[in-house]
Amino acid sequence: MKLLVLGGSVFLSKAVAADAVRRGHDVTCANRGTSGSGSVPEGAQPVKWDRAEPAPTDLADDFDAVVDVGRYPSSTRSAVAALPNAHWVFVSTVNVYSDESTPGGRPGTLPLREPLHEDVDLSVDLEAYGPMKVACEQIVRDGSASATVIRPGLIVGPGDPSGRFTYWPARMADGGSVLAPGRPDDSTQVIDVHDLATWIVTAAESRLVGDYDGVGHATTMVDVLTAVAEGCDAEVELTWVPQEFLTEQGVEPWAGPDSLPLWLPRPAYDGMTAHDATPSYDAGLVTRPVADTARETLAWLQATPDAKVTGMSRERESEVLAAWRDR
Missing domain, CATH: 3.40.50.720 (NAD(P)-binding Rossmann-like Domain)
Structure with a gap:
């Protein structure tokens, strides 16, 4: 061809x-x-x-x-x-x-x-x-x-110029208590x-x-974040913080320097991350496990010092987690 x-x-x-x-x-x-x-x-x-x-x-x-x-x-x-x-x-x-x-x-x-x-x-x-x-x-x-x-x-x-998903392998690799946005069963894709x-x-x-x-199969935030941690061989504890509290704290959804990527406000975006991919798989789409993608993304990050990662800093994450625990 x-x-x-x-x-x-x-x-x-x-x-x-x-x-x-x-x-x-x-x-x-x-x-x-x-x-x-x-x-x-x-x-x-x-x-x-x-x-x-x-x-x-x-x-x-x-x-x-x-x-x-x-x-x-x-x-x-x-x-x-x-x-x-x-x-x-x-x-x-x-x-x-x-x-x-x-x-x-x-x-x-x-x-x-x-x-x-x-x-x-x-x-x-x-x-x-x-x-x-x-x-x-x-x-x-x-x-x-x-x-x-x-x-x-x-x-x-690997190679993602937006740095959105990349935030999660980078964060999981650091281990510890991870701020997980929204509800565990929120959809993502x-x-x-x-x-x-x-x-x-x-x-x-x-x-x-x-x-x-x-799109890949629709799944949940807990499944994706757990798979990312698995792919990065990371020991983490997911601390789920509701979107209402995140909004009060000024945390941004989806992308940006003070954001938690993958997180989208609900129910407004319930459908954006839960498409029925059956026709695509029937037409030949084959997808790998998220853990494999996370592993490959982390390896690319470690080999590419200038790779973009978007999302909140570790210091900001600690502040929001502390505020959630002290509420």
């Missing part, structure tokens, strides 16, 4: 390119050369392309498949127009769903946000992310020969970057058609 990866130098797109190379495919990675420049996987052919400009002459429309992780409609529009004859695998997001509170949703059962066809700077308006992805999905379906749309939730594992990448390449090979959620 002759595969074009739009990106190929960072996290998921890089994992896709690496997996395709391992399978013996002819892989080209096209990007602007400004993010992870020169770091496409060995065996992949790099091509510089700013999608605000016409496609370079060495990107002829003869690719069997294209993988696109883009978020801006103008970029997806220009790429589809330049490469309409390929099978497209577009990596979208569960943020396209307007209903984030209903557990058990899957493509076709949940309403989508209204598409936003213009580019919006996400540093100014983060809420534009989902609507822009809806527009990108439409562009791909309307303009390509055939298409797979995959909507991931939280992608985790993650997918290993390598498992998602493998499935994306398979979808490109088979020209899979349809919309799918790129």
Whole structure:
């Protein structure tokens, strides 16, 4: 297969390119050369392309498949127009769903946000992310020969530039009393970057058609945090602190310097972390245990001093735990 990866130098797109190379495919990675420049996987052919400009002459429309992780409609529009004859695998997001509170949703059962066809700077308006992805999905379906749309939730594992899941292997490795947010049975859902990448390449090979959620099995916070501790061979005690108290203490959910990653307010986000992944597994998705992902993530952290980890400091965690015990 002759595969074009739009990106190929960072996290998921890089994992896709690496997996395709391992399978013996002819892989080209096209990007602007400004993010992870020169770091496409060995065996992949790099091509510089700013999608605000016409496609370079060495990107002829003869690719069997294209993988696109883009978020801006103008970029997806220009790429589809330049490469309409390929099978497209577009990596979208569960943020396209307007209903984030209903557990058990899957493509076709949940309403989508209204598409936003213009580019919006996400540093100014983060809420534009989902609507822009809806527009990108439409562009791909309307303009390509055939298409797979995959909507991931939280992608985790080595190389994660967000540092969200990474917080937990780093924290568990330190041992001791760990602040665990919310309730043990709160839902959560993650997918290993390598498992998602493998499935994306398979979808490109088979020209899979349809919309799918790129999520692992829905599980609980206690199961995930216990698995992370197991994968990190860590001796910890989980201290569960209700979301009401965390909010009173100014702890942020999901991401940020004073956050507890994976934690989302309930019941507003009960559905965002509890999608029904059955159609995806039926379509070939295979996922590894969370403990394995945690082990590999910790090894990557230890080998990568500048790896990003987002979340509250140990000092701040101790303060919140002390306040909870003294309440």
